[in-house]
């Protein structure tokens with residue numbers, strides 16, 4: 001099953017995550033903002049309490065100001081109207097302040113969540129990224145975290161404010177007339193049940209929508225990148241890529257419409273119910289008054305006012321409950337990433353390497369390695385060798401033999417499944433990762449340059465490098481002349497992945513970057529294999545300079561490039577089958593001799 005199919009399958013099977021199970025975790029996100037949150041809650045409470053006052057003033061205005069026994073009483077009416085205006089102005093001011101506070105808290109919580117998710121993903125092991133589509137990861141950061149932003153900022157104030165308003169309004173209604181209040185609440189339990197059902201449906205659609213959004217991001221990311229567009233153009237696949245995008249887009253439209261429509265019937269019903277109540281109130285009031293109840297015109301006007309003002313908070317609460325259920329799906333997706341435990345972590349007592357260690361010394365002891373999740377025989381088996389500081393060691397052998405894998409185990413990009421890898425006498429699992437990676441520079445066939453100036457790309461290796469150090473590294477890497485011939489020199493912006501430079505130029509920029517980093521160990525993985533012979537000579541010269549005084553590990557197909565190695569290990573099907581100098585190995589007449597003979601032929 002392709003990953004695309006499995007995404008779709010997952011979306012179809014997706015059991016809507018229950019927000020109830022996530023509330024504690026969501027609440028803990030707010031913990032650092034307790035003071036602001038408390039202030040917000042106080043404002044919300046005051047504001048909500050204030051909303052009950054005007055209807056009570058209305059009742060008074062009717063019964064004591066407009067229609068008292070002896071005709072209208074203007075002074076009383078003026079007082080009451082003045083009070084009403086004051087309450088409204090105060091309430092509006094509080095509302096603005098409250099919006100500011102909730103937006104601040106909501107966005108801070110979301111911002112903190114985004115940064116910690118980014119940090120968490122940075123800590124994930126390489127294997128995670130080889131298994132997961134880049135676009136899918138980007139989508140969780142952008143679409144899912146962005147999607148809960150509104151919920152984070154609105155929910156707290158909305159829930160508290162509306163609950164208080166509803167309670168206050170009910171109190172006011174009960175104070176005015178308990179009989180009329182009964183009419184207004186009779187259908188509420190039914191609404192609550194319906195609301196839960198609608199919420200579940202919406203949560204399921206939200207999960208599917210986010211899955212589809214992340215699939216679209218993945219397609220965009222794969223297709224509209226330099227490599228993707230090159231592939232699509234060179235294979236004439238533009239149309240089929242368009243069709244793939246359009247199909248997912250149709251799916252997205254369908255889901256968005258479903259999401260927009262789900263619950264609309266429910267809301268319409270609630271609205272009708274709340275609008276019909278005042279009419280019922282008039283009707284019932286007539287019977288109550290006939291039965292001798294004390295219901296004045298002021299009571300009826302005040303009651304219907306409160307009741308209609310109850311409509312919005314009630315609708316608001318129902319919407320929030322639905323939004324929360326919907327956002328449960330998004331929160332679950334975010335927490336799912338937070339719950340990923342990096343397979344490769346520092347031990348609590350991890351050592352930091354110092355110059356006192358034999359920094360260029362590497363040893364493999366009976367290493368066995370299986371790629372996580374890969375079936376079949378191990379990729380490496382019984383691999384043992386030792387590299388002394390400053391040695392030039394090469395790994396050669398047929399494609400797929402496991403040479404690159406050897407180079408991954410030294411910087412601990414993966415953990416061995418058997419045996420041990422030692423660096424400077426320490427098991428690499430005992431060394432702080434940052435400290436280990438600082439000692440290792442890698443130049444591979446696939447050079448990655450940022451869309452930034454050449455200077456910035458070089459500084460990536462050493463942020464405090466002076467211009468002189470940068471120029472010196474470029475000279476050693478044989479690229480200074482080329483860079484200086486560009487009109488903008490070191491400030492030339494290279495395109496994403498360095499596509500404005502030729503393969504050989506990019507490679508030499510990468511070598512200059514490694515020279516600036518100045519690691520104890522240099523790993524060259526097929527660093528020159530993609531180049532023509534002129535470029536290769538330039539890059540090879542740069543590499544010779546770069547490897548001077550460091551342990552150098554070269555992985556090569558072209559045996560001529562490693563003829564000078566102190567030791568060559570020949571790898572075949574995950575094992576080292578021969579070791580020695582080029583001369584010794586040629587003399588042995590084994591695999592190396594056969595490969596050499598093939599290449600010279």
Ligand code: ATP
Nearest residue numbers: 130371372374379398399400401402403404405406
């Ligand atoms: P080449 O000379 O073609 O680059 P290599 O000798 O460097 O080959 P490796 O890249 O080390 O070979 O791969 C060794 C084996 O491990 C191959 O069979 C490959 O398919 C497998 N392999 C590589 N990366 C992974 C991965 N991330 N997950 C599972 N298997 C992998």
